[in-house]
Amino acid sequence: MLPLRLVRTSRPGALTRRALVACAAGAVGFLLLSALSYAVAHPGRPETAAARLLWCAVPLAALAHLAAATVRADPSVRPREGLDAVGVGPARLPLLAAVTAGLCCAAGCALALPAFVHLRGGLGGVLDAVPLAGAAGELLGAGRPLPRAAVLTLLAVPPLAAAAASALATRLRAVPSVVPTGSPAGLPDPAAVLPHRAPPVPTGLPWGVTVTAVGLVVETHAADRLAASAGSGGVPLPASLDGLGPGVVGGWLVIALGLVLAGPGLVHLCGALLALGRPGVLRLLSGRALREEAPRVGRPLGVLCAVAAGALGSARLHGAAPGAGEAAAGPLTVLGAAVVLVCAVAAALGSAAEFRAARAAATAGLLQLGVSRRMLRAAAALRVVVLLGVLAPLTWLVAELATAPLAR
Template identity: 40%
Template sequence: MFYLRLARGYRAPDLGRWLLTSAAGAVVAAFLLRALGRAMSDPLGSGGAVTRLLWCLPPLAAVAWFAAVAARAVPAQRPERITGLIAAGAGPARIRALIAGETALAGTLGCALTLLLFLILRNDIAGAALAPELGMGVELPPAAPITLLVLVPLVAGISAAAAVPVTDALPGATPAPGPRGFHPLRIALPTGLIVTGVALELYGLRPGAAEDGRPVRLPAGLGTTSTAALGGWAMTALGLALLTGPLLSWAGRLLALARPTPLRLLAGRGLTAEARRLGPPLAVFALTLAVVLTVVRHWVRTPGNADILPVVEAGLLIGCAAAAVVVRLAEIRTARREVTDALLGLGTPPRLLYSAVAIRTLTAGTVLLLTGGLTALLGAAVLA
């Protein structure tokens, strides 16, 4: 009943966040139930059940990532709700538990709808093409789907609880100012990963490398590649993702270099200040998009290897990553509202603020094009 009372005060962003979490959880539940149906349809000892369950991990991780980013933005976007909860006697830990429970409830609703559809289709409604995917003709153990589907709200709730800092759950509290820049180790680690990964990938792609060692067979019809090339690409992609935040900060400093105009000063200082919060969701989005585009390029060059399951998973991954970016941008906009009002009160033209936002967007897009483009280029070399 408490969550129903909270839902009465939902606005459009809250409802959208809740529905997106439910929809993503429903898709992941469909993957899990398909793996269960195929496991019941296949003969004993045929194998493949573990592989199909492993295919469910990327979309489950995408839902966890979106749930974490969305839960992190709740205290900033709805301070009046948090204030009301504190007035009712809820402390920071309880507020974190309430946000996590709300997220888990959204995932539970999506899983319940998918389970209902799964049971309806098993009732002699689905055709022969879907019979192996649903495990038709085999008795369904009641505990099996519940055990699998409980993973979705559990992972989403834990991710949401871990993402909300206790200090941010207290409106009116003055948080300690965080560091504006990045620690040298934060820059040295991804740089080392990039250099080592590129060297390892070049070693794995050298002439005659296919005869050395045991090649790795990639899923989804992506062929085979060497272990060194695949490991080098993974290290490079991780390094580029970790370097996204520092690159955004450096790009902001570059905008405000020398004698900047008010437009460049606002754009550069704003991008530098928000680089730490913008970096992670933008890095995940760029990495996901680069991987998906690389795989699609390979499928286009070699027709007949595409499968519907990776296509749906790719759509879910991109959707969750893009939604996380939108939520983080909304959180930053809410946090900067006081600064924006102060600038407008001092007589700053609104057109100047819009132009600064446009320049920040263009600069961040350039950084993502650099990191994502390099990731896709090196990935294409692995799949060549």
Template identity: 40%
Template sequence: MFYLRLVRGYRVVDLGRWLLTATAAAVVAAFLLRALGRALNDPPGAHSATARLLWCLPPLLAVAWFAAVAARALPAQRPDRIAGLTAAGAGPRRLRLLIAGEIALACALGALVTLLLFLVLRNDIAGPSLAPELGMGVPLPPAAPIALITLLPLVGGIAAACAVPNRETLPGSREPVGAERFGLVRTVTASLLTLAGTLTELYALRPAAAGDPRPLQLPAGLGHTSGALLGGWATAALGAALLTGPLLAAAGRVLALGRPSARRLLAGRGLTSTAPRLSAPLAVLAFTLAVVLTSVRHWVAPGAAGTGPLPAAEALLITGCAVAAVIARLTEVRATRRPVTATLLRLGSSPHLLVGAALLRWALAGLVVLATGGLTAALGSGMLS
């Protein structure tokens, strides 16, 4: 009843976040139930059931990532709601549990809808093409679908609970200034990882290594590769992801160097201050787009092995979750910058000046994402060539 009362105060953004979470959970539940249906039809002794469950792991992690970012953005988007709950006696731990329960409820609803559709289709409604996917003709163990469906709200709720900051102060308080800077150790480590991974892959791609065997078979029909190529690409991708935040902050500082105009100063300082919050979602988005585009480029190449609809559906879901996480973080940043924007407007700043600074800020952020994602995609293409 408490969550139903909260739904009455939902806005369009809240309802959209809730529906997106439920829809993503419903799609992942369909992947899990498909793996169960295929496992029921497998002959005894087949070992493909584990592989199908592992295929469900990336979209499950994507939904958990989106749930975490959406839960973290909720206190900044609805400070009045959080302040009301705080005034009613809800402490930080209870607020965290309430937000986690809301996300888990959305995941449970999406999973329950998929389970009902799965059971209806198993009732001799699905055609012959869907019969192997649903495990028709084989008795369904009651505990198996319940265990798979329970996994979604559990993962979503835990991810949301871990993402919400445990602040003892009231909502609306600013974070300490020291949180706006990236440490030298992280920047140097990320740079060394990127350089080491790039050099390792370039060494594995040298002309003398053209005839080296590639014993590792990649999933989704992506061909074969070697351990050096895969390790070099993974190391470089990790380094590029860790470099996203320092590059965002450095781009903001470079933009504000010298005698900047008001637009450049606002854009540079704004990008530097929001770099810690934007680094993780933008890094995940850049990595996801790089992997998806590299895979699509390999799939459409002449002579490539055909793939089923499952990799394409998973790629679409993971990309959607990454984009939705970036949008949720942008709404969080916009909500936290609202008092600063109101102060600038009261001081006489032109709205066109603020819009121009925002466009310049996001243009620089786009260039950083293009640089890190482009490097990851280029190295991935070399690994699959």
């Protein structure tokens, strides 16, 4: 009952984020059911069915990322005296966060199941007169019964993934930040606002580069196998990305994972570039903020880079496929892309708000020390420009390398 009470008494912003998580979970459940219906309706195409199921891992990962970002920004699952009084201390907060996220996603999946069956045309009776009944019967493999155990198993995946991500985010929420301390005169200590100790360097950049390289190797090997099986010098690109095979899809997913792992290190690198040489006040403030908050904002930016690289690569392959000019993206592809994009943008906006809240104390201290608001806004703009200048070319390069084995 405690998670339900926390959800009911949450602020409108938190309720909006939870509603977005529930909608995303419903969309992911719908995509998983559509992959199951395709496998049941086309038993002679196991590779295409496996590729469709692998593609569902992309919106599923985006959902887990959004659920974790929502929990980090949710004040109801933070340590406080009221929760301690009912026996929910810091050690049990991950369980509370997992249950809350799981309930939201379970509600979304519970709504996705009747919507899927209705569009498939399986409800029957009076509901056949409801608009859109059986409207997507051909697309969703109508006429073949779906295994109930498989349906329940697939619908349990989004709540479990979101619950696991939320519990992990709550456990790892404690990120070191700069909190200025007050002096007897009411002014903050300058050493607390701008400490002399350099922020720790994230260790994920080498791992991210390695994982990205492994994904490129896997994708290149899978593309060579496709070209050899086709008996031509290149890969036979289908009008839909579902026909690329599990190997290529798996390679793309590994590349995206590498970008996410490298995100904090890249943000820290941007801060280090700003602090090169003998920086002035503007560069010093911008670089210090990026290096301090790299663990907090690096992963969401890595997810955005992975989404942008996937969009660029998909657009290039769609243009290179035979007859792609006449073939439009299917509704399931549009749904999956919308889920990934909305989750990535919402998580990035939530992390930006969390970044601003985490630096509120330091900003107040700098204002008391005489730093103008104009300089603080200029420092924020400089951070954005440097991040775009470093991450945008890198995203384009990864997209080109990922599509080169397929577009040759």
